[in-house]
Amino acid sequence: MAIRMKRATTGPTRGLGSRTRGLRLALAALLPGLVLWAGCAGRGVARVEQGLGELRGELATLGRAQAELRDTQTGLRDAQAALAREMAEVREALQAADARAREGLREQERARTQALASLDAALGRIQEVEARLEAVRGSVVRLEATLDALRDELDRLEAIAPPPQPQTGPPPTTPPEQLYVRALDRYRAGEFGQAVLDFEEFVAKFRSHPLAGNAQYWIGEAFFLHRDFQQAVVEFRKALDLAPRGEKSPDVLLRLGQAYRALKRPERAREVWEQLLRDFPMSEAARRARVALREGRDPGADK
Template identity: 45%
Template sequence: MSRRRDHGAVRRGLRATALVASVVAAVSGCASDERAQRAHEMATMRSQVEELRKSQEANARELARLSGEVKAVDAQSAFLAGEAKAAGEERARVKAALDESDKTLRELRSAVEELSKAAIPPPAAAPTPRSSAPDASPEQMYAAAMASFQAEEHGQAVLEFTELTKKFPEHPLAANAQYWIGEAYYRQRDFPQALVEFRKVIDGVPKGSQIPDALLKIGLCHRALRDQARAREAWEQVAKEYPGTNAATQARSLLATSGGTGRPAR
């Protein structure tokens, strides 16, 4: 009887041990599955984080590129605004100079008419050629050359103004004629030759009232030739040496808006 009880106890112990082993195995399997699932989830999250990081970096690069483009557009807009302002001021200066020339021309024509009335009528002769007559006065030659310039016959105006400077180099109108020679070349966009002629205004004798305007135009020629340093040098000279002139006002405005490469004046 005692042995039967012992055998029963052994069998119950074995069953209990087997049950415990089964539970342990089941728990271990669950733990392994949970670790695998967590490892998979962590790998997925790392992949998502990496993709998010790459996306943010791409967005940052695109934002930097767009910001650079905006700054470039802003800079170009500011430059064009400065160019437009300078062009408007240049047109105003040229208009004022032409208005003054018109006034001078009217006065010269009036003087010529008065002299013609007082002179003895010459005998009939062939029509006067386009070039000035040998006995034409400086005033007559200047008036004829200015008429050619205002008619936009710039090549003819250069010839006529040059003839005046050669025949009457000491006359007060010679300095003005030399300035308009430079202006005629400038209108033809021959900037290198315009530079040569405007410098003659500054270096010439006698000195005329056109020196500030000639310096201003020298700066514009240098800007058209993309030499911004020399352009600024000429404008600074105008502003310093002739501060009360219209040319100095224009020069200060150009200095304030310069800083680009400069483009040929229109």
């Protein structure tokens, strides 16, 4: 019985050992291949890990480059903003400078305009003063000519005046020549008012005397020199009525035309001067009137 049980136990054990040995043999046969495969697999994993490491390095490099690029972009944006601010400041400065320049130009133009206006005003005043001086010169020339004529006439009258006669009866009246000479003396001394009264007395007393026209001329001349041209016209007309072709008639016509011109009546002045040229063409007064008609200026300035 015991022997049967021992056999029964030994049979399966022998089969298991057999299988174990087979497995060992199989493993022994497979072990070199597994080792080879494991080695190959390890080298592949190493290469993969190496590639991953390289990728990680490249990614890190790219990350650093990207960070640097972001920093660069940030710097560029900051620089661009700063440049924009500088450009804005420059633009404002240029606009301010342009405004100041324009204002300066306007100030210069205003100053130039004011200077030109002042210059024109000064030139106008200078011309006015020159015109007054010219008028004064003309008046002086006319007065000198008048005084020369008075001196000549006084000398002539003194030469022809009769010697005083002894009084045998009541004192005689003042001779006309003496009254005329007295009036001339006062006129020459500048006593125009009294001279006019004396000449008027002479004309009233001796209207038919050859010197009556001359006396009336000096009355008109006194008013003319005092620029009372309206009254001068009246007195010169009286002189022409007294002596149409007297010694002073050419001068009367010349002065009458000048008085009309001073009264802004050039047509009447032309008529009078044309009459002077017709009636006394060879006189000095006619020569001056001819120049005045030709050149349109005051014949009193032409000597």
